[in-house]
Amino acid sequence: MGSLPAARRFNVDSVCIIGAGPSGLAAAKYLVAEHAFSRIQIYEQRSTPGGIWNYVPHQSLGCRDVDVPQKDARAGADRPKWHPNDAAGVPDKQMREETVFMTPLYDRLETNIPRDLMGFSDLEWPEDSQLFPRHETVLEYIERYAEDIRHLIRYKTQVLDVCLTADERWRVKTRDVSRQDVRAEREETFDAVVVANGHFNMPYIPDVRGMQEWSTAYPGSISHSRFYRTPDQYSGKKVIVVGNSASGVDIGSQIQQSCSSPLLMSFKSESFLVDTPSPDKVDKPLIAEYITKDRSVRFEDGTIEQDVDAILYCTGYFYSFPFLKSLNPPVVTSGEKVENLYQHIFYQPHPTLAFPVLNQKVIPFPLGEAQSAVIARVFSGRLGLPHEDEMKAWEQDWMKKNGDGRKFHVLKFPADADYIDELHDWAVSADGEGQDVARADEAGSGAVVRRGKAPPYWGEKEYWMRERFPAIKKAFQDMGEERHEKRTLQDVGFDYEEWKGRERG
Incomplete structure (x- = not known):
């Protein structure tokens, strides 16, 4: 500074x-x-x-076409x-x-930050909340704050x-x-x-050649993560998810369970999160062109996918x-x-x-x-x-x-x-x-x-958690439904005191 x-x-x-x-x-x-x-x-x-932790079911808003592209x-x-x-x-x-x-909150959202690191300095999380809290828990926590x-x-x-x-x-x-x-x-x-x-x-939706013509021909086929709520919206469809930051990785993993296999993940650089490889998911470069005929999409590597039903942009705001x-x-x-x-x-x-x-x-x-x-x-x-x-x-x-x-x-x-x-x-x-x-x-x-309220200060433990939280999140996700019973870092195989003891011999 x-x-x-x-x-x-x-x-x-x-x-x-x-x-x-x-x-x-x-x-x-x-x-x-x-x-x-x-x-x-x-x-x-x-x-x-x-704020954004207020969940709004999609049906509360009715159908809405997304501005494509969204550049303003x-x-x-x-x-x-x-x-x-x-x-x-x-x-x-x-x-x-x-x-x-x-709000951009979706039905199955869980935080990608462990509660030990995420919370306010003067308010503890409920003891029975999972390590990566559900969005309902986060809203209750904010309401108490x-x-x-x-x-x-x-x-x-x-x-x-x-x-x-x-x-x-x-x-x-x-x-x-x-x-x-x-x-x-x-x-x-x-x-x-x-x-x-x-x-x-x-929402930010980049301008891609042929996008407007595609959107006109197939209304509602191009959307943004802000309007995503449940994977049921994409059941049985051929889907491309664009973007692999926090929302792209999480939403993609959900859609992958219900869409027509494989899910196509389009991105320009590696994610900071640890993602699990899967035969039901194929990585692709960015979309270079929309081709209205045969509902086709051409990627920057020249490959073309036909009969694409839906494209969901997880490209930020x-x-x-x-x-x-x-x-x-x-x-x-x-x-x-x-x-x-x-x-x-x-x-x-x-x-x-x-x-x-x-x-x-x-x-x-x-x-x-x-x-x-x-x-x-x-x-x-x-x-x-x-x-x-x-x-x-x-x-x-x-x-x-x-x-x-x-x-x-x-x-x-x-x-x-x-x-x-x-x-x-x-x-x-x-x-x-x-x-x-x-x-x-x-x-x-x-x-x-x-006079004055003391702000938070991060010591060695907070730095340790911050550096490892993508790996902690992956370990949590890999536990499947059992993750809902995990409350602590130790429950998913991460122990600060044990690490500190090893580091200091």
């Missing part, structure tokens, strides 16, 4: 957080712990916390869908309608626009999405904004913040990265706008905590930031080392682990760290409180 000149400090009184997913909740907790802000407001467009990172706001909610047991004629926002800050969340509220005012504050325009026929809009002003809405909303379209300079152009940021977090021209957990190939929950610890201390004035020209220089230097495209925010191990510890050290260097301060409570009486 290098030296961090503390030239600018900020006097923030009110903070808006966009999103009540894991990173938004972490930001709120670290802001609350500063005891420095008169108002912290979280806007969440759903009716519950959890600056499309409009996430559109709510409406469906009946009979959870309250009311008669049909009084049945309420509830908003649903699509949110318990003490639920009063800060305004649900069913979608952010439409965030713009800078003449006095360098942030005007936030929101819309009520609690009922289909109500579109109440309001504007409120804050000193600072944390953009924690995630980056798994706008654009960075997209439609409510920040007025920013100049912008944070999104191509959508391959977020621009004009310092340390992947602070908007250089006006650092009271912050973006946690943009990085990829990382462990998001602890990273969200570490970044939130820095954000909270900067907003409270206990940490300073460099001048804008120094921030720009950091971005240019990072770009030279990591590239200007999709790799810009990628932190492959050990860079991600090092970054967490660097953020920790940055946060705890703040003025008055760990000191008690007097703070008036709501009744007006004084109280002494400890």
